[in-house]
Amino acid sequence: MRLVFPIGxxxxxxxxxxxxxxxxxxxxxxxxxxxxxxxxxAKGLAAAGHEVTYISPFSQSKPVKNLTEITxxxxxxxxxxxxxxxxxxxxxxxxxxxxxxxxxxxxxTNTFLEEPKVMAFMKEKRTFDAVxxxxxxxxxHFGFAELFNASLITVSTFGASTWTTDLVGTPSPPSYVPHxxxxxxxxxxxxxxxxxxxxxxFEFVYLKWFSMPRQHSVYHKHFPDNKLDFHExxxxxxLVLLNSHVSLNFPRPYAPNMIEVxxxxxxxxxxxxxxxxxxxxxxxxxxxxxxxxxxNVRSKDLPLEKRKAIVETLKGLKQRVLWKFExxxxxxxxxxxxxxxxxxxxxxxxxxKVIAFITHGGLLSTTESIYHGKPVIGIPIFGDQFTNMxxxxxxxxxxxxxxxxxxxxxxxxxxxxxxxxxSYTEKVRAMSRRFRDQKETPLQRAIYWIEHVSREKxxxxxxxxxxxxxxxxxxxxxxxxxxxxxxxSILVALTILTNILVRFLxxxxxxxxxxxxxx
Numbered sequence: 001m002r003l004v005f006p007i008g009x010x011x012x013x014x015x016x017x018x019x020x021x022x023x024x025x026x027x028x029x030x031x032x033x034x035x036x037x038x039x040x041x042a043k044g045l046a047a048a049g050h051e052v053t054y055i056s057p058f059s060q061s062k063p064v065k066n067l068t069e070i071t072x073x074x075x076x077x078x079x080x081x082x083x084x085x086x087x088x089x090x091x092x093x094x095x096x097x098x099x100x101x102x103x104x105x106x107x108x109t110n111t112f113l114e115e116p117k118v119m120a121f122m123k124e125k126r127t128f129d130a131v132x133x134x135x136x137x138x139x140x141h142f143g144f145a146e147l148f149n150a151s152l153i154t155v156s157t158f159g160a161s162t163w164t165t166d167l168v169g170t171p172s173p174p175s176y177v178p179h180x181x182x183x184x185x186x187x188x189x190x191x192x193x194x195x196x197x198x199x200x201x202f203e204f205v206y207l208k209w210f211s212m213p214r215q216h217s218v219y220h221k222h223f224p225d226n227k228l229d230f231h232e233x234x235x236x237x238x239l240v241l242l243n244s245h246v247s248l249n250f251p252r253p254y255a256p257n258m259i260e261v262x263x264x265x266x267x268x269x270x271x272x273x274x275x276x277x278x279x280x281x282x283x284x285x286x287x288x289x290x291x292x293x294x295x296n297v298r299s300k301d302l303p304l305e306k307r308k309a310i311v312e313t314l315k316g317l318k319q320r321v322l323w324k325f326e327x328x329x330x331x332x333x334x335x336x337x338x339x340x341x342x343x344x345x346x347x348x349x350x351x352x353k354v355i356a357f358i359t360h361g362g363l364l365s366t367t368e369s370i371y372h373g374k375p376v377i378g379i380p381i382f383g384d385q386f387t388n389m390x391x392x393x394x395x396x397x398x399x400x401x402x403x404x405x406x407x408x409x410x411x412x413x414x415x416x417x418x419x420x421x422x423s424y425t426e427k428v429r430a431m432s433r434r435f436r437d438q439k440e441t442p443l444q445r446a447i448y449w450i451e452h453v454s455r456e457k458x459x460x461x462x463x464x465x466x467x468x469x470x471x472x473x474x475x476x477x478x479x480x481x482x483x484x485x486x487x488x489s490i491l492v493a494l495t496i497l498t499n500i501l502v503r504f505l506x507x508x509x510x511x512x513x514x515x516x517x518x519x
Contacts, residue, residue, distance in 0.1 A: 020048075020049045020050045020051060020066075021050045021051070021129040021130070021451065021454045022050065022051045022052075022053075022127075022128045022129050023045055023050055023051070023052050023053070023128060023129060023130050023131075023132055023450070024053045024055070024128045024130075024131045024132065024144065024148060024150065025038060025041065025042050025045075025052060025053070025054045025055070025056075025132045025133075026055050026056075026112075026131065026132070026133045026134060026141055026144060027039070027042075027054070027055070027056040027057075027134045028055075028056070028057070028072070028075060028108050028109070028112040028134060028136070028138055028141060029057075029075075029079075029108060029134060029136050029138075029157075030057040030058075030075045030076040030078070030079040030108070031079070031295060031296055032058070032295035032296075033157070033294060033295055033296075033362055033363075033364050034134060034136065034157045035056060035057070035058045036265045036364060037134075037155070037157045037243050037264060037265050037364070038054075038056065038134050038155065038157065039054075039056070039058075039060070039265075040264045040265040040443060041132070041155065041241075041264055041443070041446055042054045042064075042067060043060075043064055043067065044264070044443045044446070044447055045447060045450065046064055046065060046066035046067040047065075047066075048447050048451075049066065050066065051066055051068075052066055052067045052068070053067075053068045053070065053128075054067055054068065054069050054070070055069075055070040055071075055072060055112075055118060055121070056069070056070075056071065056072065057071065057072050057073060057075040057076045058071070058076075059071050070117050070118065070121060071117070072111075072112055072115040072117065072118060074111050074114070074115050075108060075111050075112055075115070078107055078108065078111040079104070079107075079108065082104040082107070083296055085100075086296060086297055086381060086382055087297065087301065087302070087303070087381070087403075089382065090381055090382065090403050090404060091404070094181050094182065094199065095199070095202065097181070097382070098181065098202075098203065098206065099206065099210075101137065101382075101383070102137050102206070102207075102210075102211045104137070105136060105137020105138055105211075106137065106211070106214050106215065106218070108136070108137070108138060109137070109138040109139075109140050109141060109215065109218055110218055112138070112141065113140070113141070113218065113222045122144075122147060122222075126148065127148050127149045127150060128148045128149075128150040129150060129151070129454040130145075130150050130151040130152070130153050130238075130450060130453060130454055131144045131145040131148055131150045131151070131152055131153070132153045132154070132155060132450065133145075133152070133153070133154050133155070134154075134155050134156075134157060135154045135155065135156050135161075135163050135164050135167075135240075136156075136157070136163075137163065137211070138215075139163075139212070139215045139219070139230075139234060140215045140216075140218040140219040140222065140223075142154070142219075142233050142234060142236075142237070143219050143222065143223035143226050143233060145233075145236070146223070146226045146227070146228055146233065146236075147223060147225075147226065151238040151239075151453055151454065151457070151458040151459075152233075152236055152237050152238055153237070153238055153239045153240075153241065153450060153453060154167060154237055154239070154240050154241070155240075155241045155242075155243070156240065156241070156242050156243060156244075157243050157363070158180070158243060158244075158363045158383065158384040159180065159242050159243060159244035159249055159262070159363060159384065160172070160180075160242055160244065160252065160254070160258070161180050161384075162179075162200075162203055162204075162207065164240050164242070164258070165258070166234075167234055167235065167237040167240055167467075168237055168240055168255040168257050168258050168463075168464065168467060169255050169464045169466030169467050169469075169474070170240075170253065170254050170255040170258050171253050172200075172252070174193065174196045174197045174200050175188070175193055176188070176250075176252075177250070177252050178196055178250065178387060178390070179196055179199050179200055179203070179387075180383070180384040180386075180387045181199075181383065181384070181386060181387070182195070182196060182199060182386060182387065182390075183380075183386040183387070183389070183390045184196055184387075184390060185250070185390050185391070185393075185394045186250035186251070186252075186394075187394075212230075215230070216230040219233070235467045235468065237257075237467075238257065238453050238458045238459055238460075238462070238463070239257050239258075239259065239449055239450070239453045239459065239462070240255075240257065240258040240259070241259055241261045241446050241449065241450075242254075242258065242259065242260045242261065242262065243261065243262050243263075243264070243363060243364075243367075244260050244262040244363070245260050245262040245263060245367075245435060245438075245442070246260065247370070247431055247434040247435040248262055248363075248366065248367055248370060248391070248431075248435065249262075249391060250391060255464050255466075256462045256464070257459065257462035257463065257464075259445065259446070259449050260442075261442040261443070261445050261446040261449075262363075262367055262442055263367055263371060263435070263441075263442040264441075264442045264443040264446055265364060265367075266346060266367065266368060266371055266442075267346045267347065268441065270346075270347050270350045271344065271347050272347075273344060273347055273348065273351070274344070276338075277322070277338070277340075277343070277344075277348070280320060280322070280338045281320070281322075281348075281351055281353050281354065282353065283320070284319065284320040284353055285318075286318045286319045286320075287319050287320075287353055287354070287355035287419075288319060288320045288321070288322060288351070288353050288354045288355065289317070289319050289320070289321045289322075289354070289355065289356045289357070289358060289415070289419070290321075290322045290343070290345070290348050290349060290354055290356075290357050290358070290374075291314075291321055291322065291323040291324065291357075291358040291359075292323075292324035292343065292345060292357075292358075292359060292360075292365070293324065293359075293360045293379070293381070294359075294360045294362045294365065297360060297381055298326045299323065299324060299325045299326065300325060300326045300327040300330075301326075306403075306406050307332075308332075309406055309407050309408045309411060310406075310411065311332050311333075311334060312408045313408050313411045313412045313415065314334050314336070314337055315334035315336070315337075316412065317336065317415070318336075319336070319355065319419070320336050320337070320338070321334075321336060321337045321338070322337075322338050322340075322343060322348060323337050323338070323339050324339075324340065324341065324342070324343055325339035325340070325341070326341040327339075327341075328341075345365070345368060346368055346372075349368050349369060349371075349372040349374050350372050354372075354374060355374070355375075355419055355425075356374060356375050356376070356377060356415070356418050356419050357369045357374045357375070357376045357377070358376070358377045358378075358379070358415070359376050359377070359378055359379070360378070360379055360380060360381050360385055361376075361378040361379070361380040361381075361385035361386070361388045361389040361392070361400070362383075362384075362385055362388070363384060363388055366388045366389075366391075366392065369397075369398075369428070370397070370428060370431050370432055370435055371432060371435055371436070372432070373425070373428050373429040373432040374425075374428060375397050375398055375418045375419075375424035375425050375427075375428045376389075376392055376397065376398035376399075376418070376428075377398065377399050377400075377401070377411075377414045377415050377418050378392060378398055378399070378400040378401070379400075379401055379402075379403055379406060379411075380400065380402070380403065381403050395427060395431065396423060396424065396427040397424055397427045397428035397431060398418065398424065398428075399414040399415075399417050399418050399424075400414070401414050
């Protein structure tokens with residue numbers, strides 16, 4: 001009897017281990033913002049008792065229980081060239097910029113798969129309950145799911161796009177769903193709808209005939225034994241998680257296996273700020289403005305005329321400014337500005353004395369600004385930043401200044417409008433209330449759906465029939481062709497019969513006239 005309790009305890013402990021799932025998470029993009037989202041999910045799953053293998057260019061600052069890391073430093077080197085050209089590429093139209101982004105995605109895809117540690121890992125004989133892949137122009141990576149006999153789950157770090165909606169058949173009507181690379185809003189004029197449709201059509205052609213064939217080649221090169229072809233592999237997606245929320249973005253329809261989990265990375269428990277930053281903020285009589293262009297664009301690399309416009313603007317403010325600036329020797333730094341190459345952004349935005357956020361408009365930054373109720377002044381530069389800032393302007397919680405049009409006057413006017421007009425703060429606080437009003441945290445929701453798909457062995461019941469349809473079938477083009485073909489056939493037949501009848505009547509009438517003359 002004395003052994004019953006310890007044996008029972010050991011049995012319960014072993015059952016707890018059995019209930020945990022095994023996940024492989026692939027986060028190939030060498031961008032800190034992407035890593036932040038994927039890392040939050042990886043640590044969340046590990047904390048929930050699951051075994052997580054996490055492959056990423058970056059590594060955790062300290063070991064995490066249940067999480068095994070494989071780093072891919074070659075991807076960081078491969079992306080350096082692309083990152084160095086971000087500001088240069090802002091001069092390009094979206095029509096020219098889009099192929100550049102896809103070329104970067106192909107480079108990431110190849111470099112990740114050719115990383116020696118990844119190649120060695122692919123030879124291991126093991127299985128996972130699910131392979132969770134970040135979607136960022138890297139469709140060939142979906143092949144890991146079949147390689148390890150696992151369900152395929154994808155994560156978009158910036159919300160819905162063509163790269164994710166097509167995986168599960170989510171409708172994206174161009175009449176009110178703006179492309180993420182445009183500055184369009186969901187309520188468009190005739191001309192804006194025409195532009196949106198034109199760009200989406202351009203994207204479709206470029207993806208189908210240029211980008212996807214290249215991803216197809218990479219897929220077959222690195223997964224030669226996979227039985228699913230490239231198209232089947234993509235449409236075999238069990239679940240798509242989106243780093244978005246309806247309170248943050250334009251409302252739009254989703255397939256049942258496409259779930260919004262925006263805000264997984266947010267720190268719900270604010271941490272104490274470093275002493276020097278805390279003192280700087282507390283000493284601000286008129287409040288503080290936080291300024292960061294994110295992790296991919298460095299303020300120190302801005303062209304001289306842009307940097308001069310920013311410095312002149314900040315110098316004229318009575319507020320204090322925390323500016324993420326990556327160079328300590330900054331002779332032009334105004335006295336009211338505190339610079340550092342790193343700031344605890346989430347905790348700074350949570351501070352009561354911070355009244356506004358000058359941002360590049362990245363999704364993580366705009367999500368944090370809404371969560372903490374801070375209005376924004378956006379300087380969008382690339383990617384989804386344009387759509388995010390268009391949403392901010394339409395919703396009334398921010399102002400936007402195009403990078404190409406960035407001058408002292410435009411930036412000054414935008415900042416002045418946001419910090420002097422209380423409606424900006426009122427609207428962002430209303431959005432914050434809506435965003436916080438969720439029955440569970442975004443991370444809890446993401447973990448639930450991943451576990452659900454694992455329990456249901458891929459959750460085929462969530463899979464829409466449209467995942468089995470090609471482009472022609474999905475849009476009923478073959479049916480329309482049949483209908484128009486029948487209609488055209490009827491019109492042609494009627495035309496022929498009419499001509500025959502007319503000729504017949506002419507002949508009869510002609511004969512009648514001849515007989516009449518003879519008489």
